Each structure stands twice: as C-alpha cells, then as structure tokens.
Amino acid sequence: MEGFFSVFTIELANSGIRLATPLILAALGGALCNKSGVLNLALESKMLMGAFVGIVAAYYLGNSYLGLLVAILAGGLLGALFAFLYHKYEVDLVILAIAFNLIILELTVYMMRIMFGNVGSWSDPSIVRIPDIEIPLIKDIPVIGGILSGYNIIVYFSWFMTIAMYIVLYKMKFGRHIRAVGENKEAAETVGINATLIQTMALTISGMLAALGGAFLSIGHLKLFTRNMSNGRGWTAIAAALFGANHPIGTFLASLFFGITEAFSVRIQNVTDLPPNLIELLPNFATLIVLISIALREKVRETNARRHFRARLKAEEQQKAA
Amino acid sequence: MENKKLKKILDAFLVPVLAILSGLVLMAVLIAITGKPVLESYGILFSKAFGCEKIGNCAIITTLERATPIILTGLAAVVAFRSGMFCIGQEGQYLMAAVVAGYLGYAIHLPNGVHQIVILLACMAAGAAYGYIPGFLKVKLGVNELLATIILNTVATLFIEYMVQFPMRGDKSTTAHSPTIDATAQLPTFLPGAKWGVGFIIAVLAVIVIFIYLWKTKAGYEQRMAGQSKFFALYGGVSSDKAALRAMLISGALAGLAGAIEVMGVHRRIMTGFSTGLGFDGLTAAILGQTHPFGVFIVSILFAGLKLGAQLGLQLKLGIPRELGGTIIGFIILFIAARKFYENNIDRVSSWLKKPKKLKAKREEN
Numbered sequence: 001m002e003g004f005f006s007v008f009t010i011e012l013a014n015s016g017i018r019l020a021t022p023l024i025l026a027a028l029g030g031a032l033c034n035k036s037g038v039l040n041l042a043l044e045s046k047m048l049m050g051a052f053v054g055i056v057a058a059y060y061l062g063n064s065y066l067g068l069l070v071a072i073l074a075g076g077l078l079g080a081l082f083a084f085l086y087h088k089y090e091v092d093l094v095i096l097a098i099a100f101n102l103i104i105l106e107l108t109v110y111m112m113r114i115m116f117g118n119v120g121s122w123s124d125p126s127i128v129r130i131p132d133i134e135i136p137l138i139k140d141i142p143v144i145g146g147i148l149s150g151y152n153i154i155v156y157f158s159w160f161m162t163i164a165m166y167i168v169l170y171k172m173k174f175g176r177h178i179r180a181v182g183e184n185k186e187a188a189e190t191v192g193i194n195a196t197l198i199q200t201m202a203l204t205i206s207g208m209l210a211a212l213g214g215a216f217l218s219i220g221h222l223k224l225f226t227r228n229m230s231n232g233r234g235w236t237a238i239a240a241a242l243f244g245a246n247h248p249i250g251t252f253l254a255s256l257f258f259g260i261t262e263a264f265s266v267r268i269q270n271v272t273d274l275p276p277n278l279i280e281l282l283p284n285f286a287t288l289i290v291l292i293s294i295a296l297r298e299k300v301r302e303t304n305a306r307r308h309f310r311a312r313l314k315a316e317e318q319q320k321a322a
Numbered sequence: 323m324e325n326k327k328l329k330k331i332l333d334a335f336l337v338p339v340l341a342i343l344s345g346l347v348l349m350a351v352l353i354a355i356t357g358k359p360v361l362e363s364y365g366i367l368f369s370k371a372f373g374c375e376k377i378g379n380c381a382i383i384t385t386l387e388r389a390t391p392i393i394l395t396g397l398a399a400v401v402a403f404r405s406g407m408f409c410i411g412q413e414g415q416y417l418m419a420a421v422v423a424g425y426l427g428y429a430i431h432l433p434n435g436v437h438q439i440v441i442l443l444a445c446m447a448a449g450a451a452y453g454y455i456p457g458f459l460k461v462k463l464g465v466n467e468l469l470a471t472i473i474l475n476t477v478a479t480l481f482i483e484y485m486v487q488f489p490m491r492g493d494k495s496t497t498a499h500s501p502t503i504d505a506t507a508q509l510p511t512f513l514p515g516a517k518w519g520v521g522f523i524i525a526v527l528a529v530i531v532i533f534i535y536l537w538k539t540k541a542g543y544e545q546r547m548a549g550q551s552k553f554f555a556l557y558g559g560v561s562s563d564k565a566a567l568r569a570m571l572i573s574g575a576l577a578g579l580a581g582a583i584e585v586m587g588v589h590r591r592i593m594t595g596f597s598t599g600l601g602f603d604g605l606t607a608a609i610l611g612q613t614h615p616f617g618v619f620i621v622s623i624l625f626a627g628l629k630l631g632a633q634l635g636l637q638l639k640l641g642i643p644r645e646l647g648g649t650i651i652g653f654i655i656l657f658i659a660a661r662k663f664y665e666n667n668i669d670r671v672s673s674w675l676k677k678p679k680k681l682k683a684k685r686e687e688n
Contacts, residue, residue, distance in 0.1 A: 039468070089662040094408065094468065095609055096659055098602065103652030106645040113643035114356050232476065239473055277484035284477050288470065295465040 007267045010146040012260070015267075017147075017155065018221060020259025022047065022213030022230075024158040026237035027255045028165055029206025031246040035169065036202040037182035037195075041097035042082065043210045044234025045104035046075050050211025051218040051229045052108040055127065056115070064128050064219050068154070068212065075211020076204045083200035101234075109227045121226035130154065130220045154216045159252075161209065166248040178202070210234065243287040245294065258283045334612055337664050341610075341657035342624075345650045352649065358640050370635030371627035380516075381630065387518040387588070389626035391416070393525040394580035395604025396611065396618035397532050398453075398573040403613050404536060405569030406549035406562070411456055411471030412577040413601025414478035418452045419445035419581030421485050424592035427503025427585065437506040442524075442582050449578020450571045452478070457570030461563040479597050486594050499593035509587035521583035526619075528576060533615040535572075545569050577601065606655050625651055 026043045033040035050071040058067025078100070085091040116122045130152040139149035169175035180188040181195045189195050213233075218225050240258050244250030261283050265276035350360045374380040395412040402409045426441045456474060459465035485500075492501040511519035536542040548555040548562035549569075555562045580600065585592060604618075607625060611617025632647030657664075 041468075041472075085660060089660050091659045091662070094410075095655065098410075098605060098609070099652050099655035099659060101652075102602070102606065103649055103656065106648030106652060110352070110643045110645040110649055113645070232479070235472055235476060238469070239476070242469055275484050275488050277480045277487070281477060281480050284473050284480070288473050288477075291465050291469060291473070292459065292463055295459075295463045299464055 006271060007264065010143065012263055012267060013147045014150070016256065016260030016263040017151065018259075019262045020256045021151075021155045021158050021220075022216050022233055023237050023240055023255035023258055024162065024252055025154075025213035025216070026206075026210040026234060027240040027244070027251045028158075028161055028248060029209035030238050030241040031244065031248065031251045032165065032169075032178075033202045033206045034241060034246045035182045036178045036199050037185055038083075038086070038199045038203060039093055040082075040203065040206050041094055041238065042078075042100045042234075043206070043237050044230055044232070045097070045100040046078055046207050046210035047214035047217075047230040047234045047237075048108055048228070049078060049104045050075050050214030052112070052214075052225055053211070054215030055122075055218040055225045058127050058219050059124050062126070064130050067219055068130070068215050071211045071215035072208045075207040075209070075214075077207070078211075079204040079207020080200065082207070083203040086203075087196050087200070105228055108225075112225060112227075121224050123224035127219065127223055129223045130216075152220050154212060154220045157212070162248050162252040169248060210237070213237075239284060239287040243283070243290045245290065254283075254287075257286070334614075334617075336668065337661045338610060338612065338617075338621075338658060340664050341654050341661075344657045345654040348653055349646065349650050352646060353636075353642060356642055358642055363636060363640055363642065366635040366639050367628075367631040369631075370639075371631030381634070382627075383513065383516050383518045385623060385627040385630050386522055387516065388630055389622040390521045390525045390587075391580040391584050391600050392603045392607050392622040392625055393619055394528060394583070395577050395601050396607035396622055397528055397604075397615060398449075398576035398580070399605045399608035400611075400613045400615060400618055401532060401536070401545075401569050401576065402453075402573040403608060404549045405545045405566045406552065407457065407460065407467050407566050407569060407573075409453075409456055409467045409471045409570065409573070410602075410605055411453060411467075411474050412573070412580075412604050413597065413599065414471065414475040415449040415452045415574045415577035416581040416584075416601050417478040417482045417597055419449040419578030420585050420592055420596060421482050421490075422448040422578075423507075423582045423585035424500045424503065425485075425490060427507040427591075428501045431504060432506060434506040437504065438509060438586065441507055441586060442579065445578040445582035446575040447578070449576070449581065450574040453570045453574020453577065454567070457567045461567055475601070482592065482596055483594060486592055486596070490592070492591070497594055500591045502591050503586065507586060508590060509583065511587070517588050519587055521587040524579065524583060528579065529615045529619045532572075532576075536615070541565075541568065577604070580604070606651065609655060610658050 026047055029046075030040055030043055053074040054067045054071035056067075057070035058064040061067065061070070082093065082096060082100075085096060086093055112122050113119065132150050132152050133156070135149045139145045141148075167175075169178060177188070177193045178198055180191075180193060181198045185195050214230055217229055217233075236258055237255070240254040241251050243254035243257070244252070261280060265279040268274050268279065269276050346364075350364075353360050353363050370381050371385055372382050374382055395416055398412045398415070399410075402412075423441050423445050426444055430437075430440075432440060452474065456465075456467045456470040459470050460467040487498045490500040491498050509520045511517055534542075536546060544555065544560045545565040545568065547558065547560055548565035552562045555565070584600070589596070603625060604622075607618050607621045611619070611621040628651060629644075629647040632642075633644040636642040636646060637644040
C-alpha cells in the first residue's frame, strides 16, 4: 500500500496535465461541435494529421512554432472541408468521419515512408521540441507553482481556450446563437441565424484545436512521429466532451481526469501489480454513467412535461364542464 | 417492369462502381508521386490479390481468408443499420468474443467437433450480450447508441489488453499472448499451409441466412420497417423497440462469430494488439456494399484483396508502402458518401444525352 501512495506526487500532476492537453484541445472542439448540432467523430483523424503535418513542417521550416501554425491551418482546412461536403453534398458526417479516420491513419504513414524512407517512426535531430516556459511569480509558490508552471505554450493555450470558449458560449450573444443552432436548427434559422455558417465555423475550429492537440504529441511532448500516433485519443476526447456534458469547464475537467488516470496507470505499474488497463477503464465507465444519467434526466423531463400537459388538459375539461 | 428492375440495379451499382474507379485513379496519382511505374503497379497489385500462380500458393485463397472476418462484421453492421440503430460497436463485440474464444480454447477440453461448436456458440452469445448493452441503453433509456458504442469499443480494447497481459498470459515472452488453443478447438482448413477453411463457409452461410432473414421473413420485414420509419412501423403494429433489440442481438452474434473465427482459424490465440480495426473494416464494407448482405460479401473480398495486394505486391515487389491499400479504401468510402456529387453529374449527363432526342422529336412534330 505504501507503494500505492508513493505515486501521488507533483510529477504525477505534471505528466497528467501533459497527457491531458491534447485531450483538452480536441475535446473542446468536439464539445463546440456538439453544441452547434454537428457530431464530429473525426477528431482522431484531425489529431493524427496535426501530429504529422506539425512535425514535417517544423522540419522543413526549421521552426517548431511555425510547425504548430501549419498544423493548425491544416486542421482548419480539413474541418472546413467536412463542413463543405456536409452542407453542399449532404454527406453524412459519421460516414465522412469513418472515411477520414481511415484515410489519415494510412496516408500519414504512406507519406512518411515516401518522404523519409521505409521507417516505422521518424524523427530528425534538427527538430526542436517546443520549449517549456516557467511562469514568473507563480513558479515560486510552493507545490502549486510546481503543478501550474513549467509547461510549453500549448498547455497554457489549452487553459486559455477553455476559459475563452466558456465566455463566448455562455456570456456572449454569439454563443447564444451557437447554442440555439444546436438545440433547434430550423427554429434558429427562422429567427435569422446563419446556421450553416455557425456549423462551418464550429467544424473548422474543432479541426484546428484537434490538430494542435496532435502537434502537441509530435513536437510538444515527444519529438517524433509514429504510425497511429494519436492511438485512440480522438475517441477519448469525444468521451471526455460527453463526460463534461459539452460544457467547456466540464470538458476540461473530464479531460484532466482522463489524463491523470493515464499518467497514474503508467506509474502504478512500477510500484504495485495493479493492472494499468483496468485503471484506464475507470474514466470510460464514468463517461458511460454520465451518458446514461443525461438520457435519464431527459426522460424524466419528458414524462414530467407529459404529466403536466395531461393535468392541464383535465383541468380545462373540468372548467368547461362546470 | 423489366426496365424498372434494370434501372434499380443500375442505380445500386453505378455510384459504387464510379467511386471505386475514382479510387483507382487516385491510386495512380499516389503511385506516380513515388516515381514508380503506374501501370505495372496495377498489374502486380491485382495478381497478388486475386491471382493464382500455383496450387497451394494462391493469392485469392489468402484474400478469401482475410475477407472472412470483414464479411461477418460487415453483416453485423448491415443488420444494425437496417433496424435504424446507428451502432459502430462491431469492433467491441468482435474483441469480447475473441477473448471468450481464446479462453475456452485452452481452458476446457472437449472432443474434436464438439469443442469448436461450443466455442462458436459461446462467442455468439458473448457478442450478442455485448451488443445488447447499447441496444438496451438506447431502447429503454434513450442513450445515443453511436456514443455508447464508441465507449464500449474502448472498454473492449482495454479489456482484451488486460486479459492478454494478466489472467490469460501464456509465458513471459516480450509480447504478451495467451496460450495456443487446443487442436480440438481449431477450425479445419481446406489446403495445407493456408488458413482458409471452415470459417469462410460459415461466413458464406451467414450471408445467405441474413439475406433470407431480412427480406424473406416477417421478423426481418418488421426490422427493416422499423429502420426506415419508426412511426410508420408503430402504426403498422410493429414495436420498433423490440425489432431494434432483436437486431442488436443478431448483429452482436455475427460480430462475435467473426472474433471466434479469427481466433480459432487464424491466430489460434489472442495477443496484444489483437484489435486491428476489423470492426471498422466491416462498417466500411457495409457502407460501400449498400447495406446489403451480397454487397457486403463482394466488397469485403475486394477490400481484403486490395490490402493484400498492396502488402505483398506493392510493398514487397515495388517498395511502395502498403498503406496505399487502406488509403484508397478510405477514399472510396469518401466518394461513396459523396454520392450526391455523382448523382448530380449523372443527372446532368443523362439529361444532356436525352436532349438531342427531344429536339429530334420536336422537329418531327413540326
């Protein structure tokens, strides 16, 4: 048991936050899409593409920050392409996502092998990992400073994005429009909201964020690209958005939960014989429970509304009779 | 009447064929950027996928073996889609059944013939049970089946990794795997050296049974009706909930069968990295095969062939990465999904073709 508790250290929080960052970014994008009424199951492919494009651009441009920028642009383009195909040719978004998840998974490896020889994973000594930044003042606070400071810019950006998205969605008129489109597209359109534009924007932004999350994996965290580098993180991000009920803050916390469990399950192997895979199951079960409770809440609301309606009908009839 | 039927068939085939052709054209582009000869690549791809150099070393045999699990998971997707359940849980059901097959293969000892049947039935039950979960959640509680199955897939992937690494681990080798299953648990093969065997026959039978079920039985009719319009089905006295639940059970059993055959006929054990996305391959086969059992059958063999040809032909002979096969399949799905694009253009072309005739008729009238 002693070994069990020895895992809980500042390093655990650090690696948990690092592992959570790509999830936070992708999940925020997923949540934004869900809020505007489009289901984005292609986070996995957008992430993987960001990872590949990011490291390749960093290599050719000789600057990792430029690599990030190119990855974001590429993700945005892919997201916009989704929106275009969805609105113009009425392509089913789920099928589109399945297709692109496969295309990107295979195409990234194909391109890697063509460009850099027949390799399973690729890296180059000239590529610089995005440097970590210590925040002045905060870094000197004991414990908290160690947890909150010392990450690279992508990590801080994911925190900023969480707050920004919360403010836009819940404190601004534009956010109300987005949510209106998600709740009822036709109704929103009748009051003059451009639903197509909003959904296009949501898909584009989520593509950008997911790609940035992927670039974090290849040039922010490790410094290499391997086949299927995202390794299901896109799907986890979808689960995290659901777990967080598509609320930015909730999504952030849910992603953090997923990230810390992953970090925990990696560390726990060294000190106890608890199986890591079973620990990673926990957040997935939690998501399932959240999904069920959301559905149940909806169901209860529906039954209540029906009961209410019936009671009113009865009362009206009695009034008429009287 | 005859004409109408012909048109229906043409409609069903035209878009997939155009999509596949577009995919092959795209392949030429992707090969061209490597600087390898394009036409020669096509020849090698197809001979390594469907050719037969000598008996016992037939590429088509391996293609059929690889197609078997895709056919079954594809059928699973067809049954679910046709009942209006947009469920992508085939991967999870397939993995759960694989665990059961891997375990029963060495844990119990039964005579040859009985052992296999027991495992097959147990795997179907396991798959069906795992398919029943999202079905139940959807019908009784209203949980979105798509989202539920995404999570259940992850759970199954983690579960099989856990089983392989801990309770079922065979020996202390570097890559974890379970013990090899008994000889009595293995499915017989037709040719020595090849793994093509009884599993393929089971898949073919499943195609026929599912076709008969969906189009020739009352239950299948109810299920398709529930899939097309829930309220119309209700009006006709069909409980769409019941039909959906039944569909999820059948769908899960089919995916479970795929897992069983993959373990009993091909790998003979389960190991880390057992999940290679075969469930998703089935989904794509179902989409490309127009959610029809026969379509799934044809498309699965095409898929398996394309992947095998890319691996054995393009990669080994020409040095073109084998990922090309998967890339092209992905693009073909994309082109299928964009059917509206083709339909618009087909309409344009056909109206353009008809125009001269109309003009001619008008002239004659005058």
